[in-house]
Amino acid sequence: MPRTAVVMPKMSMTMTEGEVVEILVSVGQNISAGDVVAVVGTDKTDMEVESDHDGEVVEISSAPGQVLEVGAPLFVLETEGEDLLAGMFGDADPAAPAEETVAPVAMPPATSAAPNSPAALAPADAQSVLAMPGARTLAEERGVDITAIVPASPAGIVKQSDIPLAGSREERARDQIAIAVNTAMHIPQFSVTKRIKFKGSLSEDAAERFVQLARAWVGTIRSHTKFTQQYVNGVFAPANVRVAALVRSPLGYVSPAIDAAGIETDAWRQRALSLISAARENRIAVENLGGASTSITDLSEFGISSANTLLFPPQSSGISIGSLKVDNHKVALEVTLVADHRIADPGDAAEALVTFEKLLRKVANGDS
Amino acid sequence: MSERIITYAEAVREAIGQAMEADPSVFMLGEDIGVYGGAFGVSGDLIHRFGEDRVRDTPISELGIVGAAVGAALTGMKPIVEIQFSDFTAQAMDQIVNQAAKIHFMLGGELAVPMVLRAPLGSGTGAAAQHSQSLEAWFAHVPGLKVVMPSSPYEAKGLLLAALDDPNPVIVLEHKLLYKTSGHVPEEAYRSEIGKSKVLREGNDLTVVATGVMVSRTLEAASQLSTEGIELTVIDPRSLTPLDMDPINASVAQTGRLMLVQEAPKHVGFMAEIAACVSEGPAIYSLTEPVKRLAGLDVPIPYAPQLEKSVVPQLDDIVSAAREVMRGV
Numbered sequence: 020m021p022r023t024a025v026v027m028p029k030m031s032m033t034m035t036e037g038e039v040v041e042i043l044v045s046v047g048q049n050i051s052a053g054d055v056v057a058v059v060g061t062d063k064t065d066m067e068v069e070s071d072h073d074g075e076v077v078e079i080s081s082a083p084g085q086v087l088e089v090g091a092p093l094f095v096l097e098t099e100g101e102d103l104l105a106g107m108f109g110d111a112d113p114a115a116p117a118e119e120t121v122a123p124v125a126m127p128p129a130t131s132a133a134p135n136s137p138a139a140l141a142p143a144d145a146q147s148v149l150a151m152p153g154a155r156t157l158a159e160e161r162g163v164d165i166t167a168i169v170p171a172s173p174a175g176i177v178k179q180s181d182i183p184l185a186g187s188r189e190e191r192a193r194d195q196i197a198i199a200v201n202t203a204m205h206i207p208q209f210s211v212t213k214r215i216k217f218k219g220s221l222s223e224d225a226a227e228r229f230v231q232l233a234r235a236w237v238g239t240i241r242s243h244t245k246f247t248q249q250y251v252n253g254v255f256a257p258a259n260v261r262v263a264a265l266v267r268s269p270l271g272y273v274s275p276a277i278d279a280a281g282i283e284t285d286a287w288r289q290r291a292l293s294l295i296s297a298a299r300e301n302r303i304a305v306e307n308l309g310g311a312s313t314s315i316t317d318l319s320e321f322g323i324s325s326a327n328t329l330l331f332p333p334q335s336s337g338i339s340i341g342s343l344k345v346d347n348h349k350v351a352l353e354v355t356l357v358a359d360h361r362i363a364d365p366g367d368a369a370e371a372l373v374t375f376e377k378l379l380r381k382v383a384n385g386d387s
Numbered sequence: 388m389s390e391r392i393i394t395y396a397e398a399v400r401e402a403i404g405q406a407m408e409a410d411p412s413v414f415m416l417g418e419d420i421g422v423y424g425g426a427f428g429v430s431g432d433l434i435h436r437f438g439e440d441r442v443r444d445t446p447i448s449e450l451g452i453v454g455a456a457v458g459a460a461l462t463g464m465k466p467i468v469e470i471q472f473s474d475f476t477a478q479a480m481d482q483i484v485n486q487a488a489k490i491h492f493m494l495g496g497e498l499a500v501p502m503v504l505r506a507p508l509g510s511g512t513g514a515a516a517q518h519s520q521s522l523e524a525w526f527a528h529v530p531g532l533k534v535v536m537p538s539s540p541y542e543a544k545g546l547l548l549a550a551l552d553d554p555n556p557v558i559v560l561e562h563k564l565l566y567k568t569s570g571h572v573p574e575e576a577y578r579s580e581i582g583k584s585k586v587l588r589e590g591n592d593l594t595v596v597a598t599g600v601m602v603s604r605t606l607e608a609a610s611q612l613s614t615e616g617i618e619l620t621v622i623d624p625r626s627l628t629p630l631d632m633d634p635i636n637a638s639v640a641q642t643g644r645l646m647l648v649q650e651a652p653k654h655v656g657f658m659a660e661i662a663a664c665v666s667e668g669p670a671i672y673s674l675t676e677p678v679k680r681l682a683g684l685d686v687p688i689p690y691a692p693q694l695e696k697s698v699v700p701q702l703d704d705i706v707s708a709a710r711e712v713m714r715g716v
Binding site: 151152153156172173174176178179180252 | 615643666671672673674675676677715716
């Protein structure tokens with residue numbers, strides 16, 4: 020059973036953190052969506068927090084008096100959910116019962132619809148959804164149930180961009196991908212390809228191979244630090260490298276991302292393997308799907324020679340792996356490094372690929 | 388031919404001078420507008436050019452000044468009242484609201500009050516809470532009054548001349564900080580249209596409506612944001628009553644985002660009217676983000692200069708509020 024956090028809610032436009040005043044549940048307790056589960060204090064007033072989920076409390080992760088950022092977990096529930104991607108694309112997969120994604124508890128709606136508005140004629144809970152008026156009409160036009168939408172906005176407001184297009188679940192997923200791809204247009208990217216030959220081999224298992232490639236690649240950019248930078252109104256280096264894998268899921272290819280801290284450890288390997296297996300089974304939480312700073316697109320098992328992938332913000336680099344041949348324990352991989360030209364130049368990429376080659380040889384020989 | 392650059396105060400003075408030259412019924416009255424040249428130096432040398440009968444110094448009684456002007460207007464004159472600080476209109480409110488604004492209607496349209504009342508408003512001069520308010524919403528709320536807020540030297544002249552053409556009372560609210568600013572002002576006696584909003588800049592990302600001194604501040608913010616790839620449409624309503632919503636609605640339909648900038652306190656301010664008008668019409672369905680109001684704090688203007696600056700929107704506030712709207716909530 021997946022775990023879902025009940026988090027510090029954003030209760031006003033300006034709220035960035037809140038104080039835990041009281042946690043009203045205890046470990047082992049079963050709660051239902053709508054139950055008052057905690058009291059938090061903002062700069063203005065104390066407010067009750069309601070759970071958005073049914074489930075059993077398995078861990079209390081905060082204590083009265085603590086000041087937490089919006090979105091930080093108050094406590095953790097075990098829910099009966101399985102298909103955590105369901106909410107992302109607007110409705111449930113008919114095959115698997117839909118469950119909640121791990122999303123911030125929406126703030127209680129501040130206003131209700133005017134008596135004569137079309138929304139007032141809709142079912143009661145549609146009214147209670149905080150939404151832009153244009154998003155409501157769009158949802159109506161597209162025949163989408165607005166109550167099933169998980170808004171991308173941190174304030175929990177459903178906007179036009181949250182309303183999926185009509186169509187099958189796969190088509191809607193494709194629409195979401197199309198929106199993401201459009202944002203990739205803003206990154207001026209270049210690519211550099213290098214053929215890397217070595218003795219020894221990489222794992223036959225794709226998830227294990229990701230761990231090997233990630234270790235070599237993260238090691239590379241840790242010494243070629245330009246590639247850990249991002250460009251958002253200027254060059255800056257985020258604190259953490261987050262590396263995305265390419266995984267085939269029932270919904271299509273998805274890119275779960277994992278923080279690279281501790282990548283050398285076995286604990287990290289376990290985390291990466293379980294993330295990939297969750298993605299394969301379509302059980303991945305939405306928060307694990309974005310925010311990668313770099314990515315590894317491993318297409319070697321298809322025997323293609325090379326791939327030129329798109330960078331999605333905030334991602335600034337990525338490598339894709341094509342396989343040329345495996346011959347007498349000699350592997351030849353074609354590695355293409357794609358990078359945001361604002362953070363690095365092709366010469367930097369060429370130098371990085373030389374380092375990557377060295378590290379990959381080490382990994383392949385098992386001495387990493 | 389190079390464009391002539393003069394200050395806002397000079398533009399106002401030029402408009403008054405040209406109106407007086409063109410029409411013998413135009414005269415000016417107010418406190419210290421004669422020999423002293425006006426509290427903000429607007430009337431300047433007009434007394435020397437037109438004499439004491441047409442540039443009349445009055446006792447310190449705002450009620451008396453406006454009462455005299457209403458009477459003069461009813462008997463065929465075109466008075467231009469100067470109130471030293473717009474805060475002092477509070478003293479003259481009965482004459483403005485119950486007499487000037489209503490007489491035309493109380494007398495079945497038989498008579499009109501072609502009076503223009505000019506008053507400097509706003510903070511930024513260290514004049515504290517009783518001399519720094521932005522009270523435009525008071526007047527905009529009174530049927531029978533027209534209210535204009537010239538945001539540049541060009542509009543200062545054009546709107547004042549248009550106000551003098553109007554057969555009924557027009558309140559002209561001039562921001563004190565603008566008096567010394569300069570801009571292109573043609574020499575001929577041109578008119579700006581009262582009741583027509585002006586689009587000063589076009590961009591596809593965010594519509595910003597601003598009044599008074601906030602217009603130039605917003606334009607500056609717009610050029611700053613443009614270097615970050617955020618393109619603003621900036622609209623100056625110019626006249627608060629009557630209000631022209633068409634360009635605002637059209638722009639919102641295009642950008643889907645609306646930010647409103649005023650110096651006056653946010654609570655029940657003029658910008659609330661614009662937000663309400665947008666939400667009553669089809670433009671609301673184009674909004675992809677909630678409307679953002681950036682306004683003065685709901686406090687009396689403090690005397691301490693740092694505090695005075697901090698209670699009304701400054702350039703940086705406009706820039707960061709616009710970024711916030713673009714990021715979404």
